[in-house]
Amino acid sequence: MKKVRADELLSRDGTITRSQARLLIMEGKVSIKGRTVMKPGELVPEDSCLQIATPPKFVGRGGYKLEHALDKFGLNVEGLVAIDVGASTGGFTDCLLQRGARKVYAVDVGRSQLAQKVACDPRVVVMDETNARNLLSGMFPEKPQFACVDCSFISGDKVILPLEDVLEEPGLIVWLLKPQFEAGPGKVGKGGVIRKEDILVAAIGEALERISTIGASVVDCCESPIKGADGNREYLVLLKFGDEGVSIDDCLARMLRQDQSGEQQN
Numbered sequence: 001m002k003k004v005r006a007d008e009l010l011s012r013d014g015t016i017t018r019s020q021a022r023l024l025i026m027e028g029k030v031s032i033k034g035r036t037v038m039k040p041g042e043l044v045p046e047d048s049c050l051q052i053a054t055p056p057k058f059v060g061r062g063g064y065k066l067e068h069a070l071d072k073f074g075l076n077v078e079g080l081v082a083i084d085v086g087a088s089t090g091g092f093t094d095c096l097l098q099r100g101a102r103k104v105y106a107v108d109v110g111r112s113q114l115a116q117k118v119a120c121d122p123r124v125v126v127m128d129e130t131n132a133r134n135l136l137s138g139m140f141p142e143k144p145q146f147a148c149v150d151c152s153f154i155s156g157d158k159v160i161l162p163l164e165d166v167l168e169e170p171g172l173i174v175w176l177l178k179p180q181f182e183a184g185p186g187k188v189g190k191g192g193v194i195r196k197e198d199i200l201v202a203a204i205g206e207a208l209e210r211i212s213t214i215g216a217s218v219v220d221c222c223e224s225p226i227k228g229a230d231g232n233r234e235y236l237v238l239l240k241f242g243d244e245g246v247s248i249d250d251c252l253a254r255m256l257r258q259d260q261s262g263e264q265q266n
Contacts, residue, residue, distance in 0.1 A: 001045045001047060002045075003043040003044060003045055003046065004043065004044065005040065005041050005042070005043065006021075006025055006030065006039070006041070006043075006044050006050065007021040007022045007040035007041070009044060009046065009048065009050060010024070010025070010030060010052075014115060014117065015059075015115070015116070015117055016055075016056060016059065017059065017060070017115050020056060020089075021040065022040040024052055024056070025037050025039065025040045025042075026040065029053040029054060030052055030053070031050070032051070057098075058094045058095055058098075059091055059115035059117055060088065060090055060091025060094065061091055061226055061229070062088070062089075062091030062092045062150055062176070063091035063092065063095040064091075064225065065091070065092075065150075065176060065225065065234070066091070066092045066095040066096070066148055066174060067095050067099075068222075068225045069148075069174045069236040069238070070095070070099060072222050073174070073236075073238045075146075075238075077101045078099060078100030078101070079100060079101075079102050080101055080144075080145045080146045081101070081103045081104075081105075081142045081143065081145055082096050082101045082103070082104045082144055082145070083104070083105040083107060083140070083144040083146075083148075083167075084096065084104055084106050084148050085135075085147060085150070085151060086107070086108060086151035086152070086159070087106035087107055087108045087113070087114060088108060088110070088113050088114075088150070089113055089118075090106060090113075090114045090115050090117075090118035090119070090124075093106045093114070093118050093124060094115075094117070094118050096146075096148070097118070097123060097124070101123065101146075102123065103123050103124075103125065103142060104123060104124050105125045105144060106118070106124055106125065106126050107127045107130050107132055108127070108128055109129065109130065109131050109132070110128065110129070111128040114126060114128075127139075132149075132151065132159040132162065133154075133159055133161075133162065134162070135162040135166050136162070136165070136166070137166050139166075140166060143166070143167070144166060144168070145168055145169065145170060145171065146170070146171075146172055146173075146174075147163050147166075147172075148174045149163075149173060149174070149176065150176040152178065152181055153181055154181060155181065155182055155207065155210060156175055156177060156178075156181075156207055157207070157210040157213070157214050160173060160175060160211065160214065161214045164214075164216070167241075170240075171241060172219070172240055173239040173240065174236060174237070174238055174239075175236070175238075175239055176224065176235075176236060176237075177207055177234065177235040177236070178228060178232065178234050179203040179204050179232065179233065179234075179235075180193065180194050180203070180232050182203045182204070182207035183199060183203035184206075187199050187202075187203065191230060191231075192230050192232070193232050194233075200233065201252060201256065204235065204252060205248055208237075208252075209248065211237075211239065212248070216239045216241050217239065217240060217241075217242070217243050217244060217245030217246075218238070218239060218245045218246040218248075219238040219239065219240050219243070219245050219246065220237075220238040221236065221237045221238065221246065221251045221254055221255060222235070222236050222254065223235055223236070223255055235255050237251070
């Protein structure tokens with residue numbers, strides 16, 4: 001019998017991604033005939049039945065982050081048309097679907113990253129190879145009323161600005177703020193992780209200043225319950241264009257107070 005990598009076999013049906021399969025195996029949650037699979041690269045017979053101790057709720061870690069934001073900010077997306085900017089494997093989109101969104105436009109500059117569970121859902125409009133900086137209202141037959149944003153290697157304001165014309169009321173945006181992509185050149189440490197508190201604070205403050213400059217305001221904010229895959233601290237920010245919102249100082253105080261309380265989980 002041909003043998004294949006355990007992580008490859010576990011993700012073969014498209015229910016979970018290869019990266020999720022690796023994570024589950026490394027966490028000791030995958031077994032074969034009662035024996036724990038020790039490594040993602042372990043070779044197992046192709047007809048093996050791999051068992052997951054606790055199947056993940058979402059197709060990506062982002063689902064847990066957005067779930068936290070919806071609960072923390074008291075948001076109801078049931079029946080709404082939404083747009084997921086930076087959809088990747090579809091964690092945010094999966095969360096929106098499970099919360100009753102009527103339709104989700106899954107936008108990503110890459111291609112073929114969405115987990116099959118999400119990509120095949122009739123409520124999902126896959127918009128691969130689409131640069132979020134170039135989004136226009138006419139690209140959406142049904143105008144989104146809600147947006148969530150999770151983008152890397154680009155400042156948040158650049159992908160949030162087009163949403164002003166794309167969204168209709170209530171027009172709320174949940175943005176996963178990643179300070180490592182908001183900091184200036186040479187500010188991020190080894191491995192792409194911000195370790196100095198002053199650089200972290202400056203990066204967040206500058207990102208929020210840029211958001212204010214494009215006409216959006218902070219309605220609420222909190223830390224993400226899960227760190228980024230590289231160990232960076234991340235923050236969830238609720239935005240809306242036009243309204244007067246929370247001051248940058250107040251927002252920073254909320255975020256950093258939560259950081260220091262020790263509530264953050266890996």
